[in-house]
Amino acid sequence: DFFGSDVAIDGDTIVVGASSADTTSTGAGAVYVYVRTGTVWSQQARLIASAGGLFDGLGESVAVSGDTILAGAEGSGTGNYATVFVRSGTTWTEQATLTASDAMTGDWFGYSVALDGNTALVGAFSDDTAAGTSAGSAYVFVRSGTTWTQQAHLFAADAVAGDELGKAVSLSGDYAFVGAPSDDHGAASLAGSTYVFERTGTVWTQLTKLVPGDLTSGDQFGYAMSVSGTTAIVAAPLQELAAMSTVGAVYLYQRVGGVWTQD
Numbered sequence: 001d002f003f004g005s006d007v008a009i010d011g012d013t014i015v016v017g018a019s020s021a022d023t024t025s026t027g028a029g030a031v032y033v034y035v036r037t038g039t040v041w042s043q044q045a046r047l048i049a050s051a052g053g054l055f056d057g058l059g060e061s062v063a064v065s066g067d068t069i070l071a072g073a074e075g076s077g078t079g080n081y082a083t084v085f086v087r088s089g090t091t092w093t094e095q096a097t098l099t100a101s102d103a104m105t106g107d108w109f110g111y112s113v114a115l116d117g118n119t120a121l122v123g124a125f126s127d128d129t130a131a132g133t134s135a136g137s138a139y140v141f142v143r144s145g146t147t148w149t150q151q152a153h154l155f156a157a158d159a160v161a162g163d164e165l166g167k168a169v170s171l172s173g174d175y176a177f178v179g180a181p182s183d184d185h186g187a188a189s190l191a192g193s194t195y196v197f198e199r200t201g202t203v204w205t206q207l208t209k210l211v212p213g214d215l216t217s218g219d220q221f222g223y224a225m226s227v228s229g230t231t232a233i234v235a236a237p238l239q240e241l242a243a244m245s246t247v248g249a250v251y252l253y254q255r256v257g258g259v260w261t262q263d
Contacts, residue, residue, distance in 0.1 A: 002059075003032070010064045012036040013044075017059025017071065023048040029058030031071045031085070033092060045092045049073060049083040058083065061123075063115035068095075070120050072110030080109040082122050084148060096148045098122060098141050109139070114171035118143040119151075121176050123166030132161025138169055138178045140204060152204040156180060156195050165195065170227040174199035175207075175255075177232060179222025185215060192221030194234050196260055208260055210234065212251055221251070230255040 002020040009015070014034040021030040031047040047069070049058050057075030064070075067087040074080060080103055084096040098120065100109050104127075112123035120143075125136040136159070140152040154176065156165050160183075168179035176199075181192040192215065198207040215221055221236035232253040241247040252263040 001030075005057075005060055006062045008062045008064045010066065013064055014041065015062045015064045015069055015071075017062045019057040019060040019075070021059070023058075024052040025054040025056075027055035027057060027075065028052035029056055029060070029071075029073060029075070031059045031062055031069065033069070035090075044090060047071070047083075047085050047092055047094075049081075049097065050094055051081055051083065051097050056081075060111060061113040063113045063120075065115045065117055068115060070098075070113045070115040070122075072113045072122065074108045074110035080105070080107055080124075082110045082113055082120070084120070084143075095146055098139075098148055098150075100124060100127075100139055101150050101153070104128070108166075112166060112169045114169045114176075116171045116173065119171060120148070121169045121171045121178075123169045123178065125164040125166040127166065129155055129159060131155070131159035131163075135159040135161055135163050136165030136167070136180060138166045138176070140176065140199075142202075151202060152199075154178060154195075154197050154204060154206075156183075156209070157206050158209070160184075163193075168222060168224050170225045170232070172227045172229060172232075175227060176204065177225050177227045177234070179225055179234070181220040181223040183222070185211060188215060188217045188219075190218050190220060191215040192219055192223065192236060194222040194225060198258065207258065210251075210253065210260065210262075212236075212262060216240065219249075232260065 005019040058073040061072035109124035165180040
């Protein structure tokens with residue numbers, strides 16, 4: 001079932017993806033919801049997507065914000081969508097299916113998702129863009145009432161083929177973090193980078209590109225990340241330490257005003 005393919009928590013609600021669960025079809029995937037009462041956690045729901053098909057992999061990525069869950073389905077089946085579920089009381093129902101305006105097979109839309117209030121962020125790291133094959137991208141969706149619409153399609157300003165922008169995403173308020181772990185820096189191949197986008201009104205623009213000075217080939221900085229308020233952490237899981245390979249590291253960033261700096 002791949003229970004635990006991704007996890008998320010908000011307050012007393014935990015969400016767990018099971019991307020290979022057999023539900024509407026083999027490997028269609030499922031999402032499990034747990035809630036806490038006192039010190040006891042109990043299963044509240046098992047969610048499946050109405051769009052679910054063979055090997056879709058719903059639950060490959062999950063995010064939760066209040067009474068809303070976003071679950072990505074990037075699998076080899078129909079895939080390439082993300083499903084929104086909402087809770088009323090203790091009952092969860094499907095509210096929307098999010099798809100890219102320019103969706104293509106193999107984009108891996110839904111491999112990563114993030115959610116904050118009425119804004120959703122979905123990565124498509126294998127998206128072929130004007131910059132080249134698998135340059136990658138991310139999509140922003142916003143909710144008005146019960147309707148979700150695409151607000152922006154995010155690209156790196158210096159994108160090239162193979163960067164895989166959108167392998168990881170995180171969202172907090174008007175700031176979106178999007179990882180490109182296969183980005184090269186000169187001779188340092190696959191060192192990775194992370195792009196920060198900022199929203200003003202309804203317009204998203206690239207604010208900065210985060211690249212630690214000690215990155216080397218294969219570090220894959222930007223493979224995972226999380227941002228909350230003025231603090232962000234970004235992982236480089238394959239970074240070496242002394243003579244030890246793939247030890248990994250995590251970088252901490254703080255925002256002062258509109259500037260993100262490494263702590």
